[in-house]
Each structure stands twice: as structure tokens, then as C-alpha cells.
Amino acid sequence: MMTCSNGTSVCTRFLMWFLLLYMFVRKVLPEDDIIVTTKKGKVRGIHLPVLGGTVTAFLGIPYGEPPLGGLRFKKPEPRNKWTEIWDATKHANSCYQNIDKTFPGFPGSEMWNPNTNLSEDCLYLNVWVPSPKPKNATVMVWIYGGGFQSGTSSLPIYDGKFLARVERVIVVSVNYRTGALGFLALPGNQEAPGNAGLFDQRLALQWVQENIAVFGGNSKSVTLFGESAGAASVSYHILSSESHPLFTRAIMQSGSANAPWATLTHSEARMRTLTLAKLLSCSGSNDTDIIFCLQNKDPQDILENEVSVLTHNSLLKVYFCPIVDGDFLTEMPQTLIQHGLFKQTQLLVGVNKDEGTSFLVYGAPGFSKDNDSQINKTEFQVGLSESFPEASELGVESIIFHYTDWEDEQNPDNYRDAMDDIIGDYNIICPVMEFTKFFAQLGNNVFFYFFEHRSSKLAWPEWMGVMHGYEIEFIFGLPLERRVNYTKAEEILSRSILRYWASFAKTGTPNGTQINGTRWPIFTTTEQKYLTLNTEASKIYTKLRAQQCRFWNVFFPKVLEMTGKHLVNMRIYCSMQAHFPDSSTVFQFESQSLYLKRLFQWNQILMSFLRQTLIHFSRSLPCYSSVCYATPNVSDIQRADMSASS
Known part of the structure; x- marks a missing residue:
């Protein structure tokens, strides 16, 4: 047997070197090379150190075919199978969107801008799995906000590794199309039926149902959660019967489908689409020709021009968003809400x-x-x-x-x-x-x-x-x-x-x-x-x-109705009056009504409207704690009518 001059066996030294190399390779490769077989193909994830433990992340898994060319504006199609191992160790493209350049370099706004390349090839999702790999773990699916105009699942603030590590749940986040590319619509035309972004989300939820088990997840325990437009999206799934089998519970953070910015009427959606088409020189003898033209425009040109489709300025600049398409959404959200057409489940919600x-x-x-x-x-x-x-x-x-x-009306704060x-x-x-x-x-x-x-x-x-x-x-x-x-x-x-x-x-x-x-x-x-x-x-x-919500839900719509005005995007409605009376707001109604009475003394016609409204309120306002709140003095209004006419 060969030996070294110091008596150490060459074979022993070689064995020690080999073991060290093996340990190094084992440290590098298995930790960074995790392969899971989904129904469409294999994906390679990556181990991440988190709070003294490990989470396995699968980033940028494709769930839909790239919605390019003739697929633009349409429902997404499921991703075709792939043969090679898909590299899911880094985030994928973000969907095309306008970048917020209002405050360049300011962290408060820059943190929401996409941090990966923009592309129409953007239908990807991410999965974070606690380690050791669980069996039948609860799944939480995140839907980002951004007013239906922007957003991406790759932002650091949406990193699912801490939630997965601490609570041993599987976290999923999904990309979906926004802006005109996600919500442009010519209602009734199958080339651009609307709600493509919502259908993206649904397709991702179907992917979860079909594949989450191989990651250790339970497809029968899936909770949706989202913020702002993401929360509105969650509520759309609650209101859409085809989505009901795809999730179990829901969490809504600062948003809902009945918000005034979350839905467009058919006429408004059509007008905005035709306005965009005109800006892009897409004229045609019919809607299909217009859509075909728009499908062939550069996506950046669409983004640059979609900001010009509004007829007025608005703090909440929502250019394209969900519509009633008869498919995903069968009625306006407030109609579905009033009729109780929800998925029957548990809800965590807040602001x-x-x-x-x-x-x-x-x-x-x-x-x-x-x-x-x-x-x-x-x-x-x-x-x-x-x-x-x-x-x-x-x-x-x-x-x-x-x-x-009114007690401190000069205070600028x-x-x-x-x-x-x-x-x-x-x-x-x-x-x-x-x-x-x-x-x-x-x-x-x-x-x-x-x-x-x-x-x-x-x-x-x-x-x-x-x-x-x-x-x-x-x-x-x-x-x-x-x-x-x-x-x-x-x-x-x-x-x-x-x-x-x-x-x-x-x-x-x-x-x-x-x-x-x-x-x-x-x-x-x-x-x-x-x-x-x-x-x-x-x-x-x-x-x-x-008190404030009573104003918006009951009083404000009546004021607009009396003056022959309405908000095109007014989504809050009056029907809660009979269901949820609140004694604290009755005083406010009375004082507001008297204020309106004085303001309208000069106009006989409008006073007539006001009189009927006040009489309506006086008949419907209830009594609380044995105290009946004062009804409007109709005789005063009648005298005001007479004064106005003389």
C-alpha cells in the first residue's frame, strides 16, 4: 500500500478530499436544484434561507400561453406542455403597464413599479413551499392591486417566503394583465369581450387546483387574498359562480367590486375602446376590424395612448377595468350583492x-x-x-x-x-x-x-x-x-x-x-x-x-337625483336604508335637509323635488330609545315655494 513520508495513507487523503468535494457539491446542487413535476412539465425551484430555516421557491412558473397577436384582449389559453425542465429560480416578466414617473427616485412610489422586464408574455405565477415539504398544507393565493392598471407579483413587498416559513402554508402569487391589454372591451364581440385580466386570475386558480398537490398543498383549502384592485378581484371571484369551486375562503384588503372605480358600464367601456382606437388610427367598418387593428399595434403605443381615454380628470386614474360581460360577471356588482349571489363562505375584510x-x-x-x-x-x-x-x-x-x-372651519389641517x-x-x-x-x-x-x-x-x-x-x-x-x-x-x-x-x-x-x-x-x-x-x-x-357611509349610500345619491345629475361611475346604492338604520345619522340627515331647503328657496321646481324627498325621509326614519327625531317642517317648505313664485 502506498504511503506518504509522514505515514498518512494516500488513499486516506484521497478519500478525505473526495468527501469534502462531495459535501460541497451536495451543499450547492441539492439546495439550489429542486425539481417538481406538474401536469405540464417539470420545474426547478430554489431553496431560500428564511429566519433560520428554509423555504423552497418556484418563481415564474407559466400557467397561460403568451397572449400575443390574435390572443391579445382575449381570454387566456392554458400553457402547452414543455419537455425540458423549466427554470423557476427567478421571477418572470411583468405584464405591460405604465410606469409611475411622478416622483422619480422616491422610494415611496418606486417600490410599486415593476422590477422585471415588461412583456405581453407575462402569465406566470410563483409558489413558496415551507421546508420540510408539507402534506396537504393550506394554500394562500395573492392577487396584487394597482387599480387594474398596474402591478406585478415579483415586488419584494409580496415576497411569500416569510408567511410560508412562519405559518407553514403554501403561498402562491399570480401575474395578470392590466390596463387596456387586460380589460379593453367591445361588449359582445368575442375578439375583445372584456375581463381578460380576471380570466387570467381564474386560469391561475385552475392551475392551483390541478397542480398544488405535488408541492404539498391541499386543493380543498385555498384562500384568496388581495389588496385594492386585488381585493376587488377577490370579490369578483366571490360574485362569479364559475370561480366558486376554485377557492375555499377569501380575504379582502381595502377594496371591493362595488367601488366606484372597479366597474365600467357597457357604454363607457365601448366609448373608451373606440377613443383609444381613434388615437391609434384604428378605424374600421365594424368592431372586429377595429380589434384586429389594435391587436397589431405596439403594446407601448397602447399604453401611451390609454391615458387619454378619460373625458375628465380624476385622482383615481382607472382607464380600463372589469365590465358586465355576461360570462365572468353577469350583472353589475351592486345588483349581484343586493341579491346575495355570493359564494357562501367565510370572509376576512378590512381597511x-x-x-x-x-x-x-x-x-x-x-x-x-x-x-x-x-x-x-x-x-x-x-x-x-x-x-x-x-x-x-x-x-x-x-x-x-x-x-x-364647522367649529374650526379656518384650520387648514x-x-x-x-x-x-x-x-x-x-x-x-x-x-x-x-x-x-x-x-x-x-x-x-x-x-x-x-x-x-x-x-x-x-x-x-x-x-x-x-x-x-x-x-x-x-x-x-x-x-x-x-x-x-x-x-x-x-x-x-x-x-x-x-x-x-x-x-x-x-x-x-x-x-x-x-x-x-x-x-x-x-x-x-x-x-x-x-x-x-x-x-x-x-x-x-x-x-x-x-354616519359618513350613510351620507354616501343614501343622501348623496338623492341630491344628485334631485338635480338631474348622476355619477357615471357611481356604484354605491341606496337600498341599505331599510336594512341598517343608524340613529346617529338621522340628526345629520335632518340638518342636511334643512340646509338644502334654504339653498333651494329660489327655485320652485327644485323645491318641489326636495319636498317630496324630505317627505319620503320623514316617513322612513325610525325611532330609537323612545325618542322620535324631528320630521321636516313641510309647511315651511310650502311657504318657501310661495315666496319663490311671487
Whole structure:
């Protein structure tokens, strides 16, 4: 046997070298080379170190054929099979979208811009699997927001690894088409029927049903969750019967299908499509010729011109969004909601404290991210007129009357905060509350939250408060990464939210096996209890923004009706009046009605409308605690009529 001069066996030295090499190769390859066989082909994932453990990520798995050429604007087609191993170790393309260039280099806006290449070949999804690989794990499918105009699943704020690691659930996130490429429609024409982006989401959910078992997931325990337009998308799936078998439960964060920005009428959708076609020189003798022309335009040209389809300025710039197509959506959302045509399941839903501020810095007079945005009364009034361009003058006046702090009407902070409340109530909070009330009325278990914590990492100014979208980092567990320097209290809050969301996904209740602390109550149509989420102890309150939402749901539509005006995109409706009376708002109705009475004394015809409306209210307003609230003095109105006519 050969030996070295020091007596060590050459074979022994060779064996030691071989073992070291083997350990190195084993360390590199198996950790970075994980292969799973889906129904369409094999995919290679990657192990990620997370909080002292491991999560296996499969990034950029294709679920749909690239919607190019003749497939543009159409429903997606399932991805064809592939023969090679698909590399799913890095994020795929983002769908074509306009980039927010309002504040170049500013982290608060740049964090939402796509971080991968833009392409129409973008129908991909991501899967995060806890390690060791589970058996029959609950699945949580994330749908991003972006007003149906933008968004991508590859953003760091949507990283599913912390949720998968801490709660041992499988997290899935999906890309879907947005803007004109996702929602352009000529209703009734199969070349562009509308809702392509929603059908993308449904196809991804079908992929989950067919494939999640090989990742260790349970296809019978799938919870959808999303924020803003993602939450509206979740509610669309709740309202669309073909989606019902594809998921189990739902979580809606700051958005719902009945929001004024979330649906277009047929006529408005058609007008916007034809406007875009004209801008792109796509004229034709029929709709099919127009669509064929649009299918052959450069996608960047479509993006650059879609911003010109609106006939008026708007803080919430939604150019193309879902429509009633008779397929995915059979009626307008509020009609389906009123008729109770939901998937019968459990719902976790909520909103943030300052939902409106995110939109104000994008064009409201006097607002800026670089100062305190203390606006005066004139800027407040102009801002409202621009925010509600289709409302009558009296409609705008009624908003001013309701939201002005009459005890301190010269305070610029109050006008700034009122604009936040108006935009947030009208576009987010009140539609979400209405959806929730109808959903709970059917006996479904609902859990409502009110997120109150302003992140210590927030780049936006202090006056913007707890902004739209900034609960997401806590739901995905970003504060658990110590090197990012969140506070300890924020880490604790994030862990609590992770547990709430995952427990709800697993069991249908966020409380899980919790014994200590505040238990999250069920939301009912009568008590309307909700839980606060912040770094302090959670508290339980009732009837969030009840007075303000009563204004938007009942009073404001009546004002528009009286003046012969309506909002084309007005989605909030009046039918809740008989179901959910709120004594605190009756006083407000009376004072607003008297205000309108005085304002209308000069106009006999409008006074007649007002008289009938006030009489209607006086007959329908109930009594509470043995106190009947005052009815309108009709004789005063009649005298005002006579004065106006003389």
C-alpha cells in the first residue's frame, strides 16, 4: 500500500478530499436544484434561507400561453406542455403597464413599479413551499392591486417566503394583465369581450387546483387574498359562480367590486375602446376590424395612448377595468350583492385608517409629498369639484357641508384631513362596508379589521398617516427580517397578523387556538363589530364610519337625483336604508335637509323635488330609545315655494 513520508495513507487523503468535494457539491446542487413535476412539465425551484430555516421557491412558473397577436384582449389559453425542465429560480416578466414617473427616485412610489422586464408574455405565477415539504398544507393565493392598471407579483413587498416559513402554508402569487391589454372591451364581440385580466386570475386558480398537490398543498383549502384592485378581484371571484369551486375562503384588503372605480358600464367601456382606437388610427367598418387593428399595434403605443381615454380628470386614474360581460360577471356588482349571489363562505375584510391620502398627492390642489399640505377652503372646494367632475354643484356643496368642521372651519389641517376622509370613504371604506354588510346578512362568518399603524419605514410624509397599501408589508412578514430595522413592536404586530391571516385560511376564523388577548369578534349586520390592528392592544369597536357611509349610500345619491345629475361611475346604492338604520345619522340627515331647503328657496321646481324627498325621509326614519327625531317642517317648505313664485 502506498504511503506518504509522514505515514498518512494516500488513499486516506484521497478519500478525505473526495468527501469534502462531495459535501460541497451536495451543499450547492441539492439546495439550489429542486425539481417538481406538474401536469405540464417539470420545474426547478430554489431553496431560500428564511429566519433560520428554509423555504423552497418556484418563481415564474407559466400557467397561460403568451397572449400575443390574435390572443391579445382575449381570454387566456392554458400553457402547452414543455419537455425540458423549466427554470423557476427567478421571477418572470411583468405584464405591460405604465410606469409611475411622478416622483422619480422616491422610494415611496418606486417600490410599486415593476422590477422585471415588461412583456405581453407575462402569465406566470410563483409558489413558496415551507421546508420540510408539507402534506396537504393550506394554500394562500395573492392577487396584487394597482387599480387594474398596474402591478406585478415579483415586488419584494409580496415576497411569500416569510408567511410560508412562519405559518407553514403554501403561498402562491399570480401575474395578470392590466390596463387596456387586460380589460379593453367591445361588449359582445368575442375578439375583445372584456375581463381578460380576471380570466387570467381564474386560469391561475385552475392551475392551483390541478397542480398544488405535488408541492404539498391541499386543493380543498385555498384562500384568496388581495389588496385594492386585488381585493376587488377577490370579490369578483366571490360574485362569479364559475370561480366558486376554485377557492375555499377569501380575504379582502381595502377594496371591493362595488367601488366606484372597479366597474365600467357597457357604454363607457365601448366609448373608451373606440377613443383609444381613434388615437391609434384604428378605424374600421365594424368592431372586429377595429380589434384586429389594435391587436397589431405596439403594446407601448397602447399604453401611451390609454391615458387619454378619460373625458375628465380624476385622482383615481382607472382607464380600463372589469365590465358586465355576461360570462365572468353577469350583472353589475351592486345588483349581484343586493341579491346575495355570493359564494357562501367565510370572509376576512378590512381597511386602513387613511385610505385617501395616497391619491391626493397625485393631483389634488395644494397637496404635495414635500410639505404638510395645509390647504385652505378654496383649495378644498376646487379639489372636490375636480374629484367629482360629474356631480352637480349642489352635490359638491352637500359633500362640503357634510365634511366641513364647522367649529374650526379656518384650520387648514381640517380641510386636508377632510379630503383624505372624502376620497377614502367614497372610494374604499364605504363600498367595502356595504359589501361586508350584505355578505354578513346571509349568515356568513365575517371578521372585519381596521389597520391603524403607520410603518416606521414609511417614506411618505407624516401627514399622510396610515396609507392605502401599507398594511401589506406586515401581512407578508417583512418586519421579521431583523436587518431591515423595523421596531420590535412592529415585528410583534406582523407576527400577530401572520397568525390571524393563516389561522383564518386554515380554519375559517382568525382566532385559531388563541386563549389570551382580545378575541376577534364576528361582524354582524346589527352590531358591525371590528378589531383594530396596531402596535398597542387591539380593541373592539362597532359601526365603522357609519354616519359618513350613510351620507354616501343614501343622501348623496338623492341630491344628485334631485338635480338631474348622476355619477357615471357611481356604484354605491341606496337600498341599505331599510336594512341598517343608524340613529346617529338621522340628526345629520335632518340638518342636511334643512340646509338644502334654504339653498333651494329660489327655485320652485327644485323645491318641489326636495319636498317630496324630505317627505319620503320623514316617513322612513325610525325611532330609537323612545325618542322620535324631528320630521321636516313641510309647511315651511310650502311657504318657501310661495315666496319663490311671487
